[in-house]
Amino acid sequence: MSYRVDIDETLCNGYGNCVVAAPEVFDLDAESNIAVVLPGHPVENDGPALREAATDCPVRAIVLSET
Amino acid sequence: MNPAVRSGSCPPSVDFDPYSPELTEPGVWDAYAAAHAAGPAVRSERRGGFWMLTRYDDVRTALRDPQTFSSASGHRIPTDGTQRAIPIDFDPPLHTAYRRLMTGALSPARVREMKPFLERTVGDLVDRFVTAGGGDFVREVALPLPLLVLTELVGFDPTTVRQFREVTEQMWAGLADHEEEVDFTAARTRIYELMKAEIVAHRAGGRAGFVTELLDAEIDGRRLDDEEMISILATFAVAGHETTMNSASTLVHLLVTEPGQQDRLRANPELAPRYVEEMLRHRSPAQNFARRTTCPVSVGGQDIAEGEAVLLSFAAANRDPERFPDPNRFDPDRDARGHLGFGWGIHQCMGAALARSELAILLARLCAHPPIVAAGEVRWSSLQGGNHLGPTTLPVRFEPQRDEKG
Numbered sequence: 138m139s140y141r142v143d144i145d146e147t148l149c150n151g152y153g154n155c156v157v158a159a160p161e162v163f164d165l166d167a168e169s170n171i172a173v174v175l176p177g178h179p180v181e182n183d184g185p186a187l188r189e190a191a192t193d194c195p196v197r198a199i200v201l202s203e204t
Numbered sequence: 205m206n207p208a209v210r211s212g213s214c215p216p217s218v219d220f221d222p223y224s225p226e227l228t229e230p231g232v233w234d235a236y237a238a239a240h241a242a243g244p245a246v247r248s249e250r251r252g253g254f255w256m257l258t259r260y261d262d263v264r265t266a267l268r269d270p271q272t273f274s275s276a277s278g279h280r281i282p283t284d285g286t287q288r289a290i291p292i293d294f295d296p297p298l299h300t301a302y303r304r305l306m307t308g309a310l311s312p313a314r315v316r317e318m319k320p321f322l323e324r325t326v327g328d329l330v331d332r333f334v335t336a337g338g339g340d341f342v343r344e345v346a347l348p349l350p351l352l353v354l355t356e357l358v359g360f361d362p363t364t365v366r367q368f369r370e371v372t373e374q375m376w377a378g379l380a381d382h383e384e385e386v387d388f389t390a391a392r393t394r395i396y397e398l399m400k401a402e403i404v405a406h407r408a409g410g411r412a413g414f415v416t417e418l419l420d421a422e423i424d425g426r427r428l429d430d431e432e433m434i435s436i437l438a439t440f441a442v443a444g445h446e447t448t449m450n451s452a453s454t455l456v457h458l459l460v461t462e463p464g465q466q467d468r469l470r471a472n473p474e475l476a477p478r479y480v481e482e483m484l485r486h487r488s489p490a491q492n493f494a495r496r497t498t499c500p501v502s503v504g505g506q507d508i509a510e511g512e513a514v515l516l517s518f519a520a521a522n523r524d525p526e527r528f529p530d531p532n533r534f535d536p537d538r539d540a541r542g543h544l545g546f547g548w549g550i551h552q553c554m555g556a557a558l559a560r561s562e563l564a565i566l567l568a569r570l571c572a573h574p575p576i577v578a579a580g581e582v583r584w585s586s587l588q589g590g591n592h593l594g595p596t597t598l599p600v601r602f603e604p605q606r607d608e609k610g
Contacts, residue, residue, distance in 0.1 A: 151312050151557045157542040170312050170557060192268065195552035196307065 140179040140187055141202045144172050148198035158193050159186035172198065215506055216242040221250035222281055222492055222515065222590025223380040229584040232491075232593065233532070236520035244504025245514075251384055252282035254494065254513035255503075258520035260527035260544070262503050266495060266516055267548040270295055273495035273514060275551060278388070280379070280590050283496040283513040286388045290435040292551055299550065301423040306436060307554055309357055309414045315557045318356065322565050325352050330569045338579055338601035342453045345566075346598075350448035353562065358440045359413015364402055368441050371395040375442070376588040392438065399437040403430060414440075448559055450489040450585075450594025451480075452566055457595055458483060458534055459570075460578045465534065469571060476567040478536040480560060484522075484545025486534045491519035492591050493547065518544040519593075574604040 142162070151170035155163040162178045165171065179187060191199040218239045221227070227235060239246050240258040248254055257263050266273040276295045278287030287293045291302035308314070329345050329352075336344070351365045371394045378391030406415045418433050428436075458479075459466040469475055497512045508514065521544050523531035528538065546553035553559070570576065580599030587593055 147311075149312065150307065150310070150554075151560075152546070152552060153541065154548070154552075169316070193549065195548075195550055 138184060139181055139204050140183060141204050142174050142179050142187065143200040143202075144174070145198045145200065146171050148196045150196055150198075152195055154193040154195065155190035155199060158190035159183065162186060163190060215245065215247050217247040217249070218242055218256065219250065220246075220248040220256060220515075222587055223251065223386070225380065225586045228586045228593070232519075232587070233523070236517060236523065239517070240520050240524065243506065245506035245508060248515075250281075251386060252284070252513065254281050254283075254515050255506075255508055256515045256517060257503060258517045258524070259504065260521040260524035263516045263518065263521040263544060264542075264548050266503075266514065267544075267551070270550055272498055272501055273516075274498050275299070275495060277496040277513075279493050279495075279551075280386070280388070281494050281513055281515055282386060283494050284386075284388075288431075288435055289439055290432060292439070296550065298423075302432075302436070303550075303554065305418070305421050305423065305428075306439070309440075310554050310558055312557055314357075315561055318353075318558070319561065319565075321356055322353070322562055325349065325356075326562070326565045326569050330566070330573070334573045334602055338576075339599065341456050341598040341600050342449065342595055343597075346449045346452040346456075347445070349452060349562065349566070350445040353448075353558070354440060354444050357414065357558075358437070358444070359406070359411060359415045360402060360437075360441070361405065361411075364398060367398055368445055371398055372442050372446060373588075376592075379589055380586075395438050395441065396434050399434040399441065400430065402437060403433050443553075444555060446588065446592050446594075447489055447553075447555070448562060450592055451483065451559065451563055453595040453598050454487045454489060455479065455483050455563060455567060456570070456576060456600065457582055457598055458487075460576055460582075460598075460600060462534065463575070463577075465536065466575060469536075469567065470575065473568045473571045475536060476564040476571075477560065478540075479567060480563045481540040481543065481545075482534060482536045482538065485528065485540040485543035486522070486531075487593070488519035488522045488545055489594055490545070490547075490553075490591055491587060491593055492517050493551075518547060574602040576600050577603045 149171045153165050155172050162183050163172050164175055166173050187201055191201045239256050244259055244262055245255050274295050277283035277285045279292045291299050333344050354360055355362055355365050374394055375391045379386055402415055421428055492515050495514050497508055497510055499510050501508050525531050546556045579601040582595050583597040585596050
């Protein structure tokens with residue numbers, strides 16, 4: 138299973154819950170404080186962490202699709 | 205109050221009254237530790253009775269599950285359904301709609317836009333405080349800062365904002381007033397009247413800002429009624445200043461009591477955000493939030509029935525040694541990520557980005573001046589509304605000599 142991650146930048150409020158759930162996938166941009174997906178991700182094994190990150194986002198800014 | 209655990213019975217119980225005037229620094233941490241040691245879900249029979257969760261994983265699991273742990277009966281003990289604060293006393297889907305109305309005023313873009321205002325406002329307050337040789341940090345800096353921000357952010361009239369502290373303190377006193385009852389409706393009367401007056405003033409025209417936008421705002425294709433607008437504005441008024449005030453004062457208290465940490469920050473002001481995060485974990489300015497179970501649930505092997513009040517202790521969870529080793533130590537170098545200082549999940553603090561920015565700017569600005577030292581005894585509040593903890597008086601002065609001796 139591979140995944141596609143979209144971050145709704147109009148919703149993201151820089152909480153960083155996604156970075157706690159999936160530190161290997163997400164970071165907060167130092168300048169804008171908005172979540173970004175790290176280069177090389179998402180990969181196949183990211184599934185569980187991605188789902189946790191999407192669930193934990195207080196503003197539902199992470200849209201996860203399985204491709 | 206004696207936080208001692210009663211033993212022998214099942215389930216374990218504690219004598220924890222969130223509104224007790226005796227729950228303050230430093231004993232409040234012993235009360236949390238006692239509850240934590242007693243079991244994953246402990247019972248208090250105060251204020252109508254409730255369960256208390258103190259373990260990090262349990263508290264966060266509950267926060268992730270708003271269907272089981274409902275907010276619709278209120279976020280304070282007792283969860284009697286008379287609390288109607290928007291959005292915190294609501295569940296989805298109404299919660300989602302309310303919250304969306306409010307987050308526009310607090311978006312990252314808006315916080316970025318406000319940065320020059322924050323820099324200027326913090327600069328003015330701190331410079332004036334330093335020129336005066338110091339004083340009570342709570343009254344001179346920590347309180348006026350969020351009030352000025354609310355004027356800018358929400359469009360409250362400055363004369364309205366100046367009354368926030370008094371009406372908020374009156375609300376806290378009202379909640380703690382009675383022995384075992386809590387009258388939420390009576391306690392919020394004055395703050396609701398003040399918000400009503402703001403709405404009337406904005407309706408008359410000639411004003412701008414969030415309050416005016418709210419007059420035309422819609423949810424589910426209808427306008428908000430006055431009760432809803434009043435409740436939304438009251439959230440900004442109370443949550444928008446109590447928390448920031450306590451956070452700012454607590455940070456300065458930590459710098460004063462741990463000069464080594466202060467020296468390090470002064471040498472490395474870029475560490476300010478780490479100090480802010482660790483303060484939020486270590487001191488949890490907002491400490492306890494209630495939920496009500498919508499179905500039977502088991503927490504750490506303890507069965508909790510449907511319809512029970514559950515107090516989620518963010519403060520205790522933030523000092524759970526399983527999650528944060530050596531939890532009572534203030535250590536800006538630790539990985540504080542995932543702390544529950546702003547809560548977690550759909551009710552997580554809407555003002556988090558603003559607060560983080562405001563507090564980091566404040567610390568950096570303070571570092572540009574001589575070292576801060578205590579100039580009298582710090583006094584702490586009890587848990588206001590069963591929740592908020594911070595210094596009520598924090599006399600400090602600046603000590604250029606310490607720098608020179610360096």
